[in-house]
Amino acid sequence: MNLSPLPAIMLEPLVRAALLEDLGRAGDLTTDAIVPKNHSATTVLAARQAGVVAGLDLARLAFRLIDETVQVTVECPDGSEVAHGQTIATVSGPARAILTAERTALNFLCHLSGIATATASVVAAVRDHGAKIVCTRKMTPGLRAIEKYAVRAGGGSNHRFGLDDAILIKDNHIAIAGGIRTAIERARSSVGHLVKIEVEVDTLTQLEEALGFAPDAVLLDNMSVDELRHAVALVAGRAITEASGRITLGSAAEIAATGVDLISIGWLTHSAPIMDIGLDYRDS
Structure with a gap:
């Protein structure tokens, strides 16, 4: 599939607004209280059902706007069909940043992948x-x-x-x-x-x-x-x-x-x- 990515300048305002809404007036109270400041972590974005991936650039932005040192290594790019349990991407870096951005990243990724999956089902039908x-x-x-x-x-x-x-x-x-x-x-x-x-x-x-x-x-x-x-x-x-x-x-x-x-x-x-x-x- 020849899928052209959207320019970052179009995506960043959406992700920034979503993060600011979530962070509110005091930031991530839970993560800041529990996770040591210098702790690093490796996590994976994993498909819990079969489908078609979309929205990885927004997920990446969510993590990197919190901390630019977070690394997102994509295994299944947008447009990929994935199976249940398959790893879509690996996210590694400062644990606080990863946990703080987690929900915003997943909100975009799950929503857009849902649209892509629904579309793919109808495309296949015709x-x-x-x-x-x-x-x-x-x-x-x-x-x-x-x-x-x-x-x-x-x-x-x-x-x-x-x-x-x-x-x-x-x-x-x-x-x-x-x-x-x-x-x-x-x-x-x-x-x-x-x-x-x-x-x-x-x-x-x-x-x-x-x-x-x-x-x-x-x-x-x-x-x-x-x-x-x-x-x-x-x-x-x-x-x-x-x-x-x-x-x-x-x-x-x-x-x-x-x-x-x-x-x-x-x-x-x-x-x-x-x-x-x-x-x-x-x-x-």
């Missing part, structure tokens, strides 16, 4: 078809960049990143504009030539109307499998087709078999369970 699995804007506020990165780590792709990089005309836009034609015409006259336009439709009749104004993509919202199959035939390659709405791991393959180009799934980011990863002390 492997025999041409559809790509994409996320939506249903993200944790403030964590959009890293959650979308986790989707890529799981083999998925990204929908638009925000309101400013593409036009998605939804039902309320159409209702307020007074119709699909007016909405598309206003959108096309307002943006540059590099901005793509997608229109959400609920019925085949709406789809046929939208296609008359040449959108770049159509979002086929909450359509049945039969409707999706007819929609793909109606589009006939004139626009990118995206299926969305109440899609599950169990239904993804059947939907992909209709020939849609994209399947967008909100729960990949807003409801994916964490991947259970622990930090285990290794007595030298």
Whole structure:
């Protein structure tokens, strides 16, 4: 997998804020009281269930922002499939720093690995078809960049990143504009030539109307499998087709078999369970 890491300048504010929230006004009272100041330790980040790893750069930052001498040696980089009990990385250095940063590091790592794991499961389900699995804007506020990165780590792709990089005309836009034609015409006259336009439709009749104004993509919202199959035939390659709405791991393959180009799934980011990863002390 060719997975490009996110620049540290994007990650550090998130990790720094999380550490400051945890440290509060007096720091780590428990660790400072119990662990000798100069004590060193070796620990491992270990998978407590099978899954796909994502978020190691954030975990590394958490440890190193507390003490830059902490060393994180990665064995299974982001995007790797790991088995239960497998070592993902070794963390060594000042024990106080490791224990203080532990929860923040694991919060990021478990959350993002959960997203990557959920994404990978759906990607595997549609492997025999041409559809790509994409996320939506249903993200944790403030964590959009890293959650979308986790989707890529799981083999998925990204929908638009925000309101400013593409036009998605939804039902309320159409209702307020007074119709699909007016909405598309206003959108096309307002943006540059590099901005793509997608229109959400609920019925085949709406789809046929939208296609008359040449959108770049159509979002086929909450359509049945039969409707999706007819929609793909109606589009006939004139626009990118995206299926969305109440899609599950169990239904993804059947939907992909209709020939849609994209399947967008909100729960990949807003409801994916964490991947259970622990930090285990290794007595030298």
